[in-house]
Structure formats: structure tokens, C-alpha cells
Amino acid sequence: MASLKDIRRRIGSVKNTRQTTRAMKMVAAAKLRKSQEGILNTRPYANTIANIVGKIASTNEIESPLFVKADVVKKEMVIVVSSDRGLCGSFNSTISKFAFEYITKNKSQRDITVVSVGKKSADFLRRRGVNVEKTVLNLAKEISYKFALDFTEEMVKTYFDEKYDQVTVFYNEFKSAIQQIPRAQVLLPIQPQEDLWAETESQFSKDYIFEPSAKEIAEQLLRKSINIQVYKNLLESLASEHGARMNAMENATKNAGELIRKLTLSYNNARQAAITRELIEITSGAQALNN
16 A cells, blocks of 8 residues: 555645646637637638639639649649647547548559648658658647748649649648547649538529639639638647647546545545554553553
């Protein structure tokens, strides 16, 4: 049985851990509120642009290499968005497993190049024998529209230079602090998103009038559409990370409190047993002297 000193030391250690997890939860909650604000501001804009671009594509009035879809995908770039740090529950493992299953399923049919945005997914995939061509770090520090713009420009350039047939991004879509859904989205070539069409067309007329022309509008919107989709995906992932970390730290804080309660009970029982033992020894000694 552990000594009173050992139990006291464990209680102190768990209390320190609880203080740390409680502070981390508060920090994650503050960052989550900021990320949620960014998502709420970005989602309507990104969805509207995606809808308009999809409508332009459906007119068949323009020809752009960003619209051209290969009959058979032979070469693909897979982008996996995770985080650099842990302590966020299953956030990283869920999206990494999702991407790994996709890569494993399709690697025999096509040449797949993997780019990891975040250290954790890169580590996960490398441990399973996947060659990660590039790793982008410090996402939480650098995330901004300019970061997304630079990343997108490099991605589009590589798409054309290396003659990829498709670019697919894997990320966690933020629903709430306790729910993040792994998603896969084809970024290139640009494809109509039917769910966005249905959502928008339920509110607005299906008839569009393009001024000055669909072609001129498309030239301005195509790159912007990709930029904003990448930016939205990064924001979704970042908010999901903060939500998952806040939830994980809340659970850790609760578990620490429960462990402290059990250790305190053990300490009191051990202390009571020690006192009882000492009383018995004193009583036995007194009886021996009287005899």
C-alpha cells in the first residue's frame, strides 16, 4: 500500500495537471470563438462564389483548364490538413485515417502525391509507409487569407506544371466543439457542388443574367473561388482543432477531479488506519506496563 507521503505527492501532481488542463481549455475556448467568427464570415461568401462558378460552368460558354475533368485520374495530389500539436482528442487521427484509407484504396490505380498541412498527419502517414512529399508547418500561427492565397498559387502552379489530373483536400469540417466531420473535397478541376446549388436556389431564382459576360466574370472568379475554398477549409480545420482541444481538456479536467477525489479518499483511509494502528500500539503498551 502506498505511504501517506506518496499519496500526498500524487494528489499534488494531479492538482497541478488539472490546473494546466483547465488553463488550456480556457485558451482553446478563446481561440475557438475567434475561429468561429472567421468561419461564419467566410462560409456564405465561399458558398456563393462556388455556386456562381458552378452556374457559369453549366452554361458551357467558357473553356478553362481549371474546368477540364480527366476521363481517368492517373495522377493526383492529396492534401491532408491536420495540426502541429496534439492534446486534441481524435482530431488528427480521424482525418489522417480517412486520408490513409483513400490513399491505400487508390494508390494501385493512380500516382498519388501527398502534401501534409500540419505535422501530425505527416507523422501518421509516414509511420504507415506513405511518402509525404511536403509538410507545411505553423498553420495556427500563419493562417490568413494571404497564407491561403500563397498556398493556392503554388498548388495551381504545381497542378499545371506536373500535369495532375486532380487535387483533393482532406480536412475536418467544424460543426460544434464536440463534433468535427472528416471531409474530402476535389479542389481541381473545379466541379459543381450540388448541395450548395440546392441551398442557394431554394432562396433565389434559378435564372442568371451574366453582365458583362459569363467568360469575363469567370476569369475573375475562378482563381478567387479556389482561394476562398482553401481559406475556408483551413479555417474549418483550425476551428475543429480548437473545439476538439477544448473538449479534450474539459474531459481531462473532469478526470483529474475524479482522480483527486479517489486519491483523497485513499489518503483519508490510510491516515485513519495509521491512527488506529498507533492507538492500538499505545493501548497494548499501556496494558503491558500495567501487567
